[in-house]
Amino acid sequence: MKAPLTILLVISNISMTFGQELALNDVHIGKPYxxxxxxxxxxxxxxxxxxxxxxxxxxxxxxxxxxxxGRVFVQYIVEKDGSLTNIQVVKKLGFGLDEEAIRLYASMPKWTPGKIDSKPVRQLMIFYVLFEKEFGNSN
Incomplete structure:
Protein backbone atom coordinates (compact mmCIF):
# COMPACT_ATOMS: atom_id res chain seq x y z
CA MET A 1 0.00 0.00 0.00
CA LYS A 2 2.97 2.36 0.45
CA ALA A 3 3.98 2.28 -3.24
CA PRO A 4 0.80 3.94 -4.64
CA LEU A 5 1.06 6.73 -2.07
CA THR A 6 4.69 7.41 -3.05
CA ILE A 7 3.78 7.51 -6.75
CA LEU A 8 0.93 9.92 -6.03
CA LEU A 9 3.28 12.25 -4.12
CA VAL A 10 5.86 12.19 -6.94
CA ILE A 11 3.21 12.97 -9.56
CA SER A 12 1.84 15.75 -7.37
CA ASN A 13 5.32 17.32 -6.98
CA ILE A 14 5.97 17.11 -10.72
CA SER A 15 2.72 18.92 -11.53
CA MET A 16 3.44 21.64 -8.92
CA THR A 17 6.94 22.17 -10.33
CA PHE A 18 5.60 22.29 -13.89
CA GLY A 19 2.99 24.84 -12.81
CA GLN A 20 5.67 27.02 -11.19
CA GLU A 21 7.75 26.89 -14.37
CA LEU A 22 4.76 28.09 -16.39
CA ALA A 23 4.27 31.01 -14.00
CA LEU A 24 7.94 31.96 -14.19
CA ASN A 25 7.88 31.75 -17.98
CA ASP A 26 5.17 34.44 -18.14
CA VAL A 27 8.03 36.95 -18.31
CA HIS A 28 9.01 35.48 -21.69
CA ILE A 29 5.46 35.95 -22.92
CA GLY A 30 5.71 39.59 -21.87
CA LYS A 31 2.86 39.81 -19.39
CA PRO A 32 3.37 42.62 -16.87
CA TYR A 33 3.78 41.80 -13.20
CA GLY A 70 -12.58 63.85 -7.35
CA ARG A 71 -10.20 61.08 -8.37
CA VAL A 72 -9.69 59.54 -11.79
CA PHE A 73 -8.02 56.13 -11.50
CA VAL A 74 -5.55 55.31 -14.24
CA GLN A 75 -4.07 51.92 -15.14
CA TYR A 76 -0.76 51.76 -17.01
CA ILE A 77 2.30 49.60 -17.57
CA VAL A 78 5.75 50.76 -16.52
CA GLU A 79 8.01 49.20 -19.13
CA LYS A 80 11.52 47.86 -18.49
CA ASP A 81 12.94 51.15 -19.81
CA GLY A 82 10.70 53.21 -17.47
CA SER A 83 8.30 54.47 -20.13
CA LEU A 84 4.54 54.32 -19.50
CA THR A 85 2.34 52.44 -21.97
CA ASN A 86 -1.25 51.20 -22.21
CA ILE A 87 -2.52 54.20 -20.25
CA GLN A 88 -6.25 53.93 -19.64
CA VAL A 89 -8.85 55.22 -17.22
CA VAL A 90 -10.40 52.54 -15.00
CA LYS A 91 -12.59 54.83 -12.84
CA LYS A 92 -14.03 57.84 -14.63
CA LEU A 93 -15.35 61.23 -13.59
CA GLY A 94 -16.17 62.65 -17.02
CA PHE A 95 -16.35 66.38 -17.86
CA GLY A 96 -12.91 66.27 -19.53
CA LEU A 97 -11.16 65.01 -16.39
CA ASP A 98 -10.55 61.49 -17.75
CA GLU A 99 -8.81 62.85 -20.85
CA GLU A 100 -6.73 65.21 -18.70
CA ALA A 101 -5.63 62.29 -16.49
CA ILE A 102 -4.47 60.35 -19.55
CA ARG A 103 -2.64 63.44 -20.88
CA LEU A 104 -0.87 63.87 -17.54
CA TYR A 105 0.35 60.28 -17.40
CA ALA A 106 1.38 60.35 -21.05
CA SER A 107 3.52 63.44 -20.35
CA MET A 108 5.36 61.98 -17.34
CA PRO A 109 9.11 61.46 -17.45
CA LYS A 110 10.43 57.91 -17.47
CA TRP A 111 10.03 56.05 -14.19
CA THR A 112 12.43 53.74 -12.41
CA PRO A 113 11.09 50.33 -13.50
CA GLY A 114 9.96 47.60 -11.12
CA LYS A 115 12.43 44.82 -10.44
CA ILE A 116 12.43 41.14 -9.65
CA ASP A 117 15.76 39.65 -8.59
CA SER A 118 17.34 43.05 -9.35
CA LYS A 119 16.26 42.79 -13.03
CA PRO A 120 13.85 45.34 -14.58
CA VAL A 121 10.41 43.95 -15.45
CA ARG A 122 7.18 45.28 -16.89
CA GLN A 123 4.82 46.25 -14.08
CA LEU A 124 1.08 46.88 -14.25
CA MET A 125 0.04 49.71 -11.96
CA ILE A 126 -3.07 51.64 -10.99
CA PHE A 127 -2.90 55.08 -9.46
CA TYR A 128 -5.07 58.18 -9.50
CA VAL A 129 -5.14 61.84 -10.34
CA LEU A 130 -6.84 63.98 -7.71
CA PHE A 131 -8.78 66.83 -9.27
CA GLU A 132 -9.53 69.67 -6.87
CA LYS A 133 -10.20 73.19 -8.05
CA GLU A 134 -7.38 74.75 -6.05
CA PHE A 135 -4.85 72.61 -8.02
CA GLY A 136 -3.93 72.96 -11.63
CA ASN A 137 -4.46 75.64 -14.22
CA SER A 138 -7.72 76.43 -15.93
CA ASN A 139 -7.50 76.69 -19.71
Missing part, protein backbone atom coordinates in the same frame (compact mmCIF):
# COMPACT_ATOMS: atom_id res chain seq x y z
CA UNK A 34 1.56 43.17 -10.46
CA UNK A 35 3.77 42.05 -7.57
CA UNK A 36 7.50 42.76 -7.72
CA UNK A 37 10.47 42.86 -5.34
CA UNK A 38 11.04 46.58 -5.96
CA UNK A 39 8.04 48.54 -7.23
CA UNK A 40 8.32 50.99 -10.10
CA UNK A 41 8.37 54.60 -9.06
CA UNK A 42 8.16 58.11 -10.40
CA UNK A 43 11.54 59.93 -10.36
CA UNK A 44 11.93 61.28 -6.82
CA UNK A 45 9.05 59.25 -5.40
CA UNK A 46 5.33 59.69 -4.82
CA UNK A 47 5.56 63.25 -3.42
CA UNK A 48 7.39 64.43 -6.54
CA UNK A 49 4.71 62.72 -8.61
CA UNK A 50 1.98 64.64 -6.80
CA UNK A 51 3.95 67.87 -7.36
CA UNK A 52 4.26 67.03 -11.06
CA UNK A 53 0.53 66.38 -11.35
CA UNK A 54 -0.40 69.62 -9.58
CA UNK A 55 1.96 71.74 -11.69
CA UNK A 56 1.07 70.17 -15.04
CA UNK A 57 -2.69 69.84 -14.51
CA UNK A 58 -5.03 71.84 -16.75
CA UNK A 59 -8.41 71.72 -15.06
CA UNK A 60 -10.99 71.36 -17.84
CA UNK A 61 -13.45 74.26 -18.22
CA UNK A 62 -16.40 71.86 -18.36
CA UNK A 63 -15.45 70.37 -14.97
CA UNK A 64 -15.04 73.86 -13.49
CA UNK A 65 -18.46 74.96 -14.76
CA UNK A 66 -20.12 71.83 -13.38
CA UNK A 67 -18.16 72.03 -10.10
CA UNK A 68 -16.79 68.49 -10.54
CA UNK A 69 -13.86 67.23 -8.46
Missing amino acids: TIVDEPAQFPGGVYKMHDFLRKEMNYPEEALKENVS
Whole structure:
Protein backbone atom coordinates (compact mmCIF):
# COMPACT_ATOMS: atom_id res chain seq x y z
CA MET A 1 0.00 0.00 0.00
CA LYS A 2 2.97 2.36 0.45
CA ALA A 3 3.98 2.28 -3.24
CA PRO A 4 0.80 3.94 -4.64
CA LEU A 5 1.06 6.73 -2.07
CA THR A 6 4.69 7.41 -3.05
CA ILE A 7 3.78 7.51 -6.75
CA LEU A 8 0.93 9.92 -6.03
CA LEU A 9 3.28 12.25 -4.12
CA VAL A 10 5.86 12.19 -6.94
CA ILE A 11 3.21 12.97 -9.56
CA SER A 12 1.84 15.75 -7.37
CA ASN A 13 5.32 17.32 -6.98
CA ILE A 14 5.97 17.11 -10.72
CA SER A 15 2.72 18.92 -11.53
CA MET A 16 3.44 21.64 -8.92
CA THR A 17 6.94 22.17 -10.33
CA PHE A 18 5.60 22.29 -13.89
CA GLY A 19 2.99 24.84 -12.81
CA GLN A 20 5.67 27.02 -11.19
CA GLU A 21 7.75 26.89 -14.37
CA LEU A 22 4.76 28.09 -16.39
CA ALA A 23 4.27 31.01 -14.00
CA LEU A 24 7.94 31.96 -14.19
CA ASN A 25 7.88 31.75 -17.98
CA ASP A 26 5.17 34.44 -18.14
CA VAL A 27 8.03 36.95 -18.31
CA HIS A 28 9.01 35.48 -21.69
CA ILE A 29 5.46 35.95 -22.92
CA GLY A 30 5.71 39.59 -21.87
CA LYS A 31 2.86 39.81 -19.39
CA PRO A 32 3.37 42.62 -16.87
CA TYR A 33 3.78 41.80 -13.20
CA THR A 34 1.56 43.17 -10.46
CA ILE A 35 3.77 42.05 -7.57
CA VAL A 36 7.50 42.76 -7.72
CA ASP A 37 10.47 42.86 -5.34
CA GLU A 38 11.04 46.58 -5.96
CA PRO A 39 8.04 48.54 -7.23
CA ALA A 40 8.32 50.99 -10.10
CA GLN A 41 8.37 54.60 -9.06
CA PHE A 42 8.16 58.11 -10.40
CA PRO A 43 11.54 59.93 -10.36
CA GLY A 44 11.93 61.28 -6.82
CA GLY A 45 9.05 59.25 -5.40
CA VAL A 46 5.33 59.69 -4.82
CA TYR A 47 5.56 63.25 -3.42
CA LYS A 48 7.39 64.43 -6.54
CA MET A 49 4.71 62.72 -8.61
CA HIS A 50 1.98 64.64 -6.80
CA ASP A 51 3.95 67.87 -7.36
CA PHE A 52 4.26 67.03 -11.06
CA LEU A 53 0.53 66.38 -11.35
CA ARG A 54 -0.40 69.62 -9.58
CA LYS A 55 1.96 71.74 -11.69
CA GLU A 56 1.07 70.17 -15.04
CA MET A 57 -2.69 69.84 -14.51
CA ASN A 58 -5.03 71.84 -16.75
CA TYR A 59 -8.41 71.72 -15.06
CA PRO A 60 -10.99 71.36 -17.84
CA GLU A 61 -13.45 74.26 -18.22
CA GLU A 62 -16.40 71.86 -18.36
CA ALA A 63 -15.45 70.37 -14.97
CA LEU A 64 -15.04 73.86 -13.49
CA LYS A 65 -18.46 74.96 -14.76
CA GLU A 66 -20.12 71.83 -13.38
CA ASN A 67 -18.16 72.03 -10.10
CA VAL A 68 -16.79 68.49 -10.54
CA SER A 69 -13.86 67.23 -8.46
CA GLY A 70 -12.58 63.85 -7.35
CA ARG A 71 -10.20 61.08 -8.37
CA VAL A 72 -9.69 59.54 -11.79
CA PHE A 73 -8.02 56.13 -11.50
CA VAL A 74 -5.55 55.31 -14.24
CA GLN A 75 -4.07 51.92 -15.14
CA TYR A 76 -0.76 51.76 -17.01
CA ILE A 77 2.30 49.60 -17.57
CA VAL A 78 5.75 50.76 -16.52
CA GLU A 79 8.01 49.20 -19.13
CA LYS A 80 11.52 47.86 -18.49
CA ASP A 81 12.94 51.15 -19.81
CA GLY A 82 10.70 53.21 -17.47
CA SER A 83 8.30 54.47 -20.13
CA LEU A 84 4.54 54.32 -19.50
CA THR A 85 2.34 52.44 -21.97
CA ASN A 86 -1.25 51.20 -22.21
CA ILE A 87 -2.52 54.20 -20.25
CA GLN A 88 -6.25 53.93 -19.64
CA VAL A 89 -8.85 55.22 -17.22
CA VAL A 90 -10.40 52.54 -15.00
CA LYS A 91 -12.59 54.83 -12.84
CA LYS A 92 -14.03 57.84 -14.63
CA LEU A 93 -15.35 61.23 -13.59
CA GLY A 94 -16.17 62.65 -17.02
CA PHE A 95 -16.35 66.38 -17.86
CA GLY A 96 -12.91 66.27 -19.53
CA LEU A 97 -11.16 65.01 -16.39
CA ASP A 98 -10.55 61.49 -17.75
CA GLU A 99 -8.81 62.85 -20.85
CA GLU A 100 -6.73 65.21 -18.70
CA ALA A 101 -5.63 62.29 -16.49
CA ILE A 102 -4.47 60.35 -19.55
CA ARG A 103 -2.64 63.44 -20.88
CA LEU A 104 -0.87 63.87 -17.54
CA TYR A 105 0.35 60.28 -17.40
CA ALA A 106 1.38 60.35 -21.05
CA SER A 107 3.52 63.44 -20.35
CA MET A 108 5.36 61.98 -17.34
CA PRO A 109 9.11 61.46 -17.45
CA LYS A 110 10.43 57.91 -17.47
CA TRP A 111 10.03 56.05 -14.19
CA THR A 112 12.43 53.74 -12.41
CA PRO A 113 11.09 50.33 -13.50
CA GLY A 114 9.96 47.60 -11.12
CA LYS A 115 12.43 44.82 -10.44
CA ILE A 116 12.43 41.14 -9.65
CA ASP A 117 15.76 39.65 -8.59
CA SER A 118 17.34 43.05 -9.35
CA LYS A 119 16.26 42.79 -13.03
CA PRO A 120 13.85 45.34 -14.58
CA VAL A 121 10.41 43.95 -15.45
CA ARG A 122 7.18 45.28 -16.89
CA GLN A 123 4.82 46.25 -14.08
CA LEU A 124 1.08 46.88 -14.25
CA MET A 125 0.04 49.71 -11.96
CA ILE A 126 -3.07 51.64 -10.99
CA PHE A 127 -2.90 55.08 -9.46
CA TYR A 128 -5.07 58.18 -9.50
CA VAL A 129 -5.14 61.84 -10.34
CA LEU A 130 -6.84 63.98 -7.71
CA PHE A 131 -8.78 66.83 -9.27
CA GLU A 132 -9.53 69.67 -6.87
CA LYS A 133 -10.20 73.19 -8.05
CA GLU A 134 -7.38 74.75 -6.05
CA PHE A 135 -4.85 72.61 -8.02
CA GLY A 136 -3.93 72.96 -11.63
CA ASN A 137 -4.46 75.64 -14.22
CA SER A 138 -7.72 76.43 -15.93
CA ASN A 139 -7.50 76.69 -19.71
